[in-house]
Amino acid sequence: MNTLKTGMPLTDVYDPSEGLQSRQQSGSQPLPQFEDHDGQQTKYTTCYMCACRCGIKVTVENNQVRFIQGNPDHPVNKGVLCAKGNAGIMKQNSPAKLSKPLRRKPGSERGAGEFEEISWDEALDVLEKRLSHIRATDPKKLAYFTGRDQMQALTGMWASQFGTINWAAHGGFCSVNMAAAGLYTMGHAFWEFGDPDWDNTKYFMMWGVAEDHASNPIKLGIKKLKERGAKFVAVNPVRTGYQAVADEWIAIRPGTDGLLALSMIHVLLKHQLVDDEFLIRYTNAPQLVVNTPGQKGDGLFYRRASEDEDAVQVWDLQNETFGDANVADITPALFGEFKAPDGTPLRTVMSILVEKYQDDQYAPENVAEEVGVSAADIERLALEIAHVAFKETITLDVEWTDWAGRKQTQFVGRPVSMHAMRGISAHSNGFQTCRAIHLLQILLGTIDCPGGHLAKPPFPKHIPPGIKPAKEMAPNTPLKSPPLGFPTCPEDLVIDADGKPLRIDKAYSWDAPIANHGLMHMVIKNAVMGDPYKIDTLMLFMANMAWNSSMNTAETMEMLRAKEDNGDYKIPFIVCSDAFHSETVNFADLVLPDTTYLERFDTISMLDRPISEPHAACDSVRIPVIDHNQTSGRDVRSWQEVMIEMAGRLNFPAFTKQDGSRKYKGYKDFIINFEKEPGIGFLAGYRGSNGEKSLRGEPNPRQWEAYEENHGFFEHHLEPSQRYYRHANRDYLELAKEAGWVGSTNQIVIELYSETLQRFRLAGQGLYEGPMPSEPQHKERLSTYFDPLPFHYVPLEEQRINTAEYPFHAVNQRPMFMYHSWDSQNAWLRQIMSQNFLFMSRVAAEQQGIKDESWVWVESHNGRIRVQVKLMEGCNNSTVWTWNAIGKQAGAWGLKKDANESQQGFLMNHLISESLPQKGDNLDGITNSDPVTGQAAWYDVRVKITPAADGDTGSWPNFEAIKPLPGAEPSPEMISYSSHKNVNLLRSLKDILTRGEK
Amino acid sequence: MKLGLVVDLDTCVGCHGCATACKQWNTSGTIGPLSDENPYGRDPNGAWLNRIRTYEVDDSPNSKTVNMPLSCMHCEDAACVTVCPTGASYKREEDGIVLVDQDKCMGCNLCSWACPYGARELDPDQGTMKKCTLCVDRIYDEKLPEQERKPACVLTCPTKSRLFGDFDDPDSEVSVAVRERSGKALMPELGYNPTNKYLPPRNKAVVQTYEVDKSVIGTLKSWANRVIAR
Amino acid sequence: MHPAFSVLIFTVASGAGYGLLALLIMGHLMGMTQLQDNTVVLTAGSLSLALITGGLLTSTLHLANPKNAWRAFSRFKTSWLSREAVFAILVYPFALTYLLSSWASEELNLLTQLAGILTLILSMMTLFCTSMIYASLKTIRQWNTSLTPLNYLVLGLMSGSLLLVTVQGLVQGSAAQSLQSLALLLVVLGASVKLIYLFWIGKPAGSTINTATGFTQAKVRLLDAGHTADTFLTNEFGYEAGADKLLRLRAAMLVLAFVVPFILMTLTSTVMMLIAALLALAGLLVERWLFFAEARHVVRLFHGDQAT
Numbered sequence A: 001m002n003t004l005k006t007g008m009p010l011t012d013v014y015d016p017s018e019g020l021q022s023r024q025q026s027g028s029q030p031l032p033q034f035e036d037h038d039g040q041q042t043k044y045t046t047c048y049m050c051a052c053r054c055g056i057k058v059t060v061e062n063n064q065v066r067f068i069q070g071n072p073d074h075p076v077n078k079g080v081l082c083a084k085g086n087a088g089i090m091k092q093n094s095p096a097k098l099s100k101p102l103r104r105k106p107g108s109e110r111g112a113g114e115f116e117e118i119s120w121d122e123a124l125d126v127l128e129k130r131l132s133h134i135r136a137t138d139p140k141k142l143a144y145f146t147g148r149d150q151m152q153a154l155t156g157m158w159a160s161q162f163g164t165i166n167w168a169a170h171g172g173f174c175s176v177n178m179a180a181a182g183l184y185t186m187g188h189a190f191w192e193f194g195d196p197d198w199d200n201t202k203y204f205m206m207w208g209v210a211e212d213h214a215s216n217p218i219k220l221g222i223k224k225l226k227e228r229g230a231k232f233v234a235v236n237p238v239r240t241g242y243q244a245v246a247d248e249w250i251a252i253r254p255g256t257d258g259l260l261a262l263s264m265i266h267v268l269l270k271h272q273l274v275d276d277e278f279l280i281r282y283t284n285a286p287q288l289v290v291n292t293p294g295q296k297g298d299g300l301f302y303r304r305a306s307e308d309e310d311a312v313q314v315w316d317l318q319n320e321t322f323g324d325a326n327v328a329d330i331t332p333a334l335f336g337e338f339k340a341p342d343g344t345p346l347r348t349v350m351s352i353l354v355e356k357y358q359d360d361q362y363a364p365e366n367v368a369e370e371v372g373v374s375a376a377d378i379e380r381l382a383l384e385i386a387h388v389a390f391k392e393t394i395t396l397d398v399e400w401t402d403w404a405g406r407k408q409t410q411f412v413g414r415p416v417s418m419h420a421m422r423g424i425s426a427h428s429n430g431f432q433t434c435r436a437i438h439l440l441q442i443l444l445g446t447i448d449c450p451g452g453h454l455a456k457p458p459f460p461k462h463i464p465p466g467i468k469p470a471k472e473m474a475p476n477t478p479l480k481s482p483p484l485g486f487p488t489c490p491e492d493l494v495i496d497a498d499g500k501p502l503r504i505d506k507a508y509s510w511d512a513p514i515a516n517h518g519l520m521h522m523v524i525k526n527a528v529m530g531d532p533y534k535i536d537t538l539m540l541f542m543a544n545m546a547w548n549s550s551m552n553t554a555e556t557m558e559m560l561r562a563k564e565d566n567g568d569y570k571i572p573f574i575v576c577s578d579a580f581h582s583e584t585v586n587f588a589d590l591v592l593p594d595t596t597y598l599e600r601f602d603t604i605s606m607l608d609r610p611i612s613e614p615h616a617a618c619d620s621v622r623i624p625v626i627d628h629n630q631t632s633g634r635d636v637r638s639w640q641e642v643m644i645e646m647a648g649r650l651n652f653p654a655f656t657k658q659d660g661s662r663k664y665k666g667y668k669d670f671i672i673n674f675e676k677e678p679g680i681g682f683l684a685g686y687r688g689s690n691g692e693k694s695l696r697g698e699p700n701p702r703q704w705e706a707y708e709e710n711h712g713f714f715e716h717h718l719e720p721s722q723r724y725y726r727h728a729n730r731d732y733l734e735l736a737k738e739a740g741w742v743g744s745t746n747q748i749v750i751e752l753y754s755e756t757l758q759r760f761r762l763a764g765q766g767l768y769e770g771p772m773p774s775e776p777q778h779k780e781r782l783s784t785y786f787d788p789l790p791f792h793y794v795p796l797e798e799q800r801i802n803t804a805e806y807p808f809h810a811v812n813q814r815p816m817f818m819y820h821s822w823d824s825q826n827a828w829l830r831q832i833m834s835q836n837f838l839f840m841s842r843v844a845a846e847q848q849g850i851k852d853e854s855w856v857w858v859e860s861h862n863g864r865i866r867v868q869v870k871l872m873e874g875c876n877n878s879t880v881w882t883w884n885a886i887g888k889q890a891g892a893w894g895l896k897k898d899a900n901e902s903q904q905g906f907l908m909n910h911l912i913s914e915s916l917p918q919k920g921d922n923l924d925g926i927t928n929s930d931p932v933t934g935q936a937a938w939y940d941v942r943v944k945i946t947p948a949a950d951g952d953t954g955s956w957p958n959f960e961a962i963k964p965l966p967g968a969e970p971s972p973e974m975i976s977y978s979s980h981k982n983v984n985l986l987r988s989l990k991d992i993l994t995r996g997e998k
Numbered sequence B: 001m002k003l004g005l006v007v008d009l010d011t012c013v014g015c016h017g018c019a020t021a022c023k024q025w026n027t028s029g030t031i032g033p034l035s036d037e038n039p040y041g042r043d044p045n046g047a048w049l050n051r052i053r054t055y056e057v058d059d060s061p062n063s064k065t066v067n068m069p070l071s072c073m074h075c076e077d078a079a080c081v082t083v084c085p086t087g088a089s090y091k092r093e094e095d096g097i098v099l100v101d102q103d104k105c106m107g108c109n110l111c112s113w114a115c116p117y118g119a120r121e122l123d124p125d126q127g128t129m130k131k132c133t134l135c136v137d138r139i140y141d142e143k144l145p146e147q148e149r150k151p152a153c154v155l156t157c158p159t160k161s162r163l164f165g166d167f168d169d170p171d172s173e174v175s176v177a178v179r180e181r182s183g184k185a186l187m188p189e190l191g192y193n194p195t196n197k198y199l200p201p202r203n204k205a206v207v208q209t210y211e212v213d214k215s216v217i218g219t220l221k222s223w224a225n226r227v228i229a230r
Numbered sequence C: 001m002h003p004a005f006s007v008l009i010f011t012v013a014s015g016a017g018y019g020l021l022a023l024l025i026m027g028h029l030m031g032m033t034q035l036q037d038n039t040v041v042l043t044a045g046s047l048s049l050a051l052i053t054g055g056l057l058t059s060t061l062h063l064a065n066p067k068n069a070w071r072a073f074s075r076f077k078t079s080w081l082s083r084e085a086v087f088a089i090l091v092y093p094f095a096l097t098y099l100l101s102s103w104a105s106e107e108l109n110l111l112t113q114l115a116g117i118l119t120l121i122l123s124m125m126t127l128f129c130t131s132m133i134y135a136s137l138k139t140i141r142q143w144n145t146s147l148t149p150l151n152y153l154v155l156g157l158m159s160g161s162l163l164l165v166t167v168q169g170l171v172q173g174s175a176a177q178s179l180q181s182l183a184l185l186l187v188v189l190g191a192s193v194k195l196i197y198l199f200w201i202g203k204p205a206g207s208t209i210n211t212a213t214g215f216t217q218a219k220v221r222l223l224d225a226g227h228t229a230d231t232f233l234t235n236e237f238g239y240e241a242g243a244d245k246l247l248r249l250r251a252a253m254l255v256l257a258f259v260v261p262f263i264l265m266t267l268t269s270t271v272m273m274l275i276a277a278l279l280a281l282a283g284l285l286v287e288r289w290l291f292f293a294e295a296r297h298v299v300r301l302f303h304g305d306q307a308t
């Protein structure tokens, strides 16, 4: 038998009997000295088992991990750790770890799993040759996409320096709806951009969250709420995890949250329950909008003649004149219809808004059935949050200065908070739904106030952040701006003169105008179809695109294998950086083996989405705790190092000195010395030549050591006066400007009404002075979905299929103890779950004659799968769901061919199409995404369920088992991991013989 | 002393953090390793000292989901100890911790039969019985920082749903919690007198609704502008 | 409970062995004519020791860490298993003395008598201890009853009596009427005890999923066991046999262990008696299998069983 007995030293660390004398327990049995701490080291680094990025304290013994615990001082997790973090030992010992660079064997078929080991020199030469040719000829032929990457600041910068606009990370299929809705509304967002004020909130509503990135913070927060007796309402079709401990569970029908939020808004408006002071001071609610339907300029803000962006007008009640919206002390009218001097009819945003949502279509009784929540409950929820916001107001007596320099004596808090995630974002109406939820928060004045929803530095930003996506490319030339940015008008789209997409994923085209994070889920299909063009090299980092992160997995695998008539692959070259033997590795032409998270230097940078807490700007590092060179036979390099090496080899300007020599010795050197602008680098802490400066300061040669001494992170606490109302808080804005988080100290005016969206809508209506689409589906997309005020629409798939034929919504949840595909290789975590089931409501199943634990066929417009069912109580009757990414391809992840994951586990992805259902119109083949942001609409899929024939068991489809990699040893059949011989507590013979147990 | 755990069912979200923390600490602890059979194959199965189960109470729509971690209760009348023929199993007099001396166990399983709570698991590789040690090798290890001298599962729990302490001390965190929240023992009818207790879910938080005159239906016209300076 | 084959063999074999030994000694010492025959005593005695020894050895197969088996004697104070081990070992010197002494002299001497009486007592004690291992477990309602020791003792004696009359009959050519009657009586008694037991375990009682989880007001269902593959606990306690399989096996058990042996016992043929004894042993293996398979440990409640 092949047994792994890792770490058991050849000689015992101690003889337990020796330790016996060491101490005497209050007159009782002596206890041994348990561990030889002298033989152990404690090191601090950052967890990587998910994107929560908790601080960890790792005890290491003989270059083996003894114990991983939470770093008690860490701002994110404060000492606690989740199941994944606790199972790091088995991640580090995974048999699926890659060990050498691999090349697809010449002559073998892609995907056949025939690899040969090559040296790093050779691997890097191959890559350099390929990339330098692309860069010198047509840089966009490199498409560089990264998955749940935590170093987008570096990979994005690398792509810019390379000169390709074809770069993006997972955001487009993950939750760009949340980011975009937040950043285009209030300058921060849900997701990783903000947090509920756990310490002060009295009412917390959680929309569509199973786990999220703030894994441990949410758990710590929920405990705080419950201890304080705050109310926790969970809106979710399924009741597990967080929803299980909620005070109230709203079993919503998927895809209808926007309607629920807008109906609650309807109730609030009906009773005039809004925070008008907040709206006047901090939002664009009083701003005047041109009301000339059908004419150019309709729906845009009314500006002073200067046409200055900032010259938006309001009606000043005191002076009874128009006035600039952005001046202090003006008294704007929140409501009203006015006429401009030239006769143009104008209305305030708030007037439009009230009129819109007071419509009967939003009345609770009219939405109840569609949402699956009773009218009485909708009304009650609205009146409960109103009560808490307005009758349980909290005030913090802290002096602060507002944006106009006026002293304020307190922070007023409306202690209602919300958090929302993929239950909202993974629908094709997610952007507008998320905007609706933000609108609800804003009307109550709960933004960045005590008890409300708080931004996390470097957020909030101005709306939207002032970066425009790059469009122009030239050989051997860096881009002028980053590949991803925030369009504010059709002029910003990344399209050519004919309106055709310039990016391979068609982000920022008429298909997905505000695709802030790209559309990673479209890359493979578009590249294979040559639509908009063919590429040469697809470089994937940390993305399992051949399996759980692609829609329509089986077809994607076919596409990766697809060849031209001449026998060349349609995607000529695929490079994959992974640390483990994933399904995607199998499709690579060149595999670059990464280190594990315990083996590398890394930064979680302020230039990215750092680990900040609402009241502290924080970033952190990873520092190796295990020396991978000591692990026999492995020759791996961190992708960070590879990026810097390639940047040097390809002579990227930012990485090259005037004399043509390399600027940086390696990753550590780069992090210390690179400056984005003077004094601003990847790490914000311990800057200045002696490490005495924070946020901005010249490079510190001992910066890494300083982070190490501070246990792996840096924390800059905000002064009490800087902690709230940061969109209008001068002290905060000045700090933010100094730190490079914002470009100006101007007030960040919250945008209930989005003029950006209106510009696109006008383009769709043919009323825009600038680029406009020519194809009917684009016109329709813009004029329908780019409503400047949030609205609800039926998700696109649902609009295009027969809902009677496909009666169920099918959604996923993240298991708290598994991270996407990574954790099935973890011997401990897969014991918790190595098979997933399709869960459905017992009542609904019984109606369909479906029995508990039976096998069924689940069919969508795109395909079918065979899965095993489990019945439950806490599930909306029209919803079926499963745990995400448990199903695996046989042979991947170091698992044996008969492992449960591949034989009984399944992926929902086979059912989900990257294109809209065929209907014979011009939307056929269009991306299955949110029409505004291009966010993948995973949870729109509708299915029907039929019992499988007797004896038809096991999951389907099945794929041929992936071949083992060269040199891979078979996975062990038994593990008895231990970092040292156990120090047993011995029971003496005398005690055994004499003591009588009662 | 009567040491044990309290688990708060009101806040446990079933994350399995405590179960894996327990596994990693104890696989190198006094009773380690905790072996795993077929770890990368069909039906992986290893020894765990703490497992999380989830139940649904009542029929929908009134049902409730409850996550329930289960580990050794360090029973006062621990039949697992009395049945053990080798003397490997014993209950420490000084603090009530029930332990298995790995050097003495013969792997007869009888103690696991005697345990009502499924707290004992046979190690598939070593053939000895494994169970929660209450992290005796943490709580008494003076080389560890004071605040870390707690069981691994307690330290790690992200919702702080696990308390550790001395039930003999009426002022300890555990005694107070049990008193104030009516902490309960599981299957009391069997008479094992489990030391560990479970805090039942709290009553639902209730929030008032804003008092409104529901007969009034606001229209756009009914809103009045207030003079508020920006 | 998972029926471990080694334990089934052990309990059936040692039960028969101790039963045989006890009845042999009883008859021998009480002066039963046919049992004053050296050959019968030695044959039956050796057979019983073989059964006991074989059983004990088989039982160690059940141990996952047999190198510590010797320690099983140390907790005599509290552990029925320890007591069983101690008594089982203690039987040997006396049983051997009894057999040697019987071999040495046809006549019943004091040594034979003393050793015999002690062997008899220790045998019964061992059997009783074995039964108490099960009967003392409050976690298994189907075992935690005085019917369990009764069952073990009666069935041990019953199988012993069948063996005794068979050995006696085979050695001496024809079976003693009295032993035959005793066997018939014990078969009837065994069947009755078993029927009472089966009836008794049929009544619902004991802990439920409600008391196990502490939610006593409403129906409780398992949603997730916390592991998707079987574990030590589900393997050990989750053993599940279909209801009709159990019913069929109950019938087979009753027929094999009681009905057929009873009929065969009424015949005079010693060959038939041998068959009866062997069938009864086979039947008792089924009985023991059912004893485990029908025992429902309370841990099952945590895995979703509604009641035990």
Ligand SMILES: Nc1nc2c(c(=O)[nH]1)N[C@H]1C(S)=C(S)[C@@H](COP(=O)(O)OP(=O)(O)OC[C@H]3O[C@@H](n4cnc5c(=O)[nH]c(N)nc54)[C@H](O)[C@@H]3O)O[C@H]1N2
Pocket: A050, A051, A148, A174, A175, A207, A208, A209, A210, A211, A212, A213, A215, A235, A236, A237, A238, A252, A253, A254, A255, A256, A257, A420, A421, A422, A423, A424, A427, A811, A812, A813, A814, A815, A816, A817, A818, A819, A820, A881, A939
């Ligand atoms: N343990 C763990 N943590 C993770 C990850 C992981 O894989 N494992 N992945 C990370 C990543 S990449 C992401 S993006 C985040 C995502 O974190 P979450 O947002 O928590 O993502 P999901 O698990 O998809 O949860 C979606 C939830 O929404 C519900 N839902 C589905 N449709 C609807 C709907 O229409 N309305 C409402 N109200 N609810 C709905 C589902 O039942 C589910 O509970 O988690 C991150 N954290």
Ligand SMILES: Nc1nc2c(c(=O)[nH]1)N[C@H]1C(S)=C(S)[C@@H](COP(=O)(O)OP(=O)(O)OC[C@H]3O[C@@H](n4cnc5c(=O)[nH]c(N)nc54)[C@H](O)[C@@H]3O)O[C@H]1N2
Pocket: A147, A148, A149, A170, A173, A174, A175, A541, A542, A543, A544, A545, A548, A549, A550, A577, A578, A579, A580, A581, A582, A583, A584, A594, A595, A596, A597, A639, A812, A819, A820, A821, A822, A884, A885, A907, A908, A909, A912, A938
């Ligand atoms: N059906 C369905 N599909 C979904 C979702 C869903 O809810 N339902 N969720 C979607 C979402 S939100 C997301 S974010 C995606 C996630 O999609 P991905 O980011 O593609 O998924 P992961 O499984 O996290 O895989 C990333 C790859 O990174 C590798 N990796 C792990 N550690 C390292 C490392 O240290 N270095 C390197 N180089 N590689 C490493 C892993 O081995 C794995 O191959 O999935 C999407 N897919």
Ligand code: SF4
Pocket: A047, A048, A049, A050, A051, A052, A053, A054, A077, A080, A081, A082, A083, A084, A085, A086, A215, A216
């Ligand atoms: S939540 Fe868990 S996996 Fe994620 S970083 Fe924190 S400890 Fe690691």
Ligand code: SF4
Pocket: B071, B072, B073, B074, B075, B078, B079, B080, B081, B098, B114, B115, B116, B117, B118, B119, B120, B131, B192
């Ligand atoms: S829970 Fe089980 S193992 Fe623990 S003391 Fe009680 S009976 Fe013994």
Ligand code: SF4
Pocket: B083, B084, B085, B086, B087, B088, B089, B100, B104, B105, B106, B107, B108, B109, B110, B111, B112, B128, B129
């Ligand atoms: S398995 Fe070990 S600890 Fe349990 S009863 Fe047997 S000898 Fe004692």
Ligand code: SF4
Pocket: B021, B022, B023, B025, B026, B049, B050, B071, B072, B131, B132, B133, B134, B135, B151, B152, B153, B154
């Ligand atoms: S106290 Fe220690 S041994 Fe017991 S469950 Fe917790 S971590 Fe495991």
Ligand code: SF4
Pocket: B007, B011, B012, B013, B014, B015, B016, B017, B018, B019, B052, B067, B069, B156, B157, B158, B159, B160, B161, B162
């Ligand atoms: S760590 Fe805490 S919340 Fe998680 S399962 Fe354990 S007790 Fe429950």
Ligand SMILES: [Mo]
Pocket: A170, A173, A174, A175
């Ligand atoms: Mo994601």
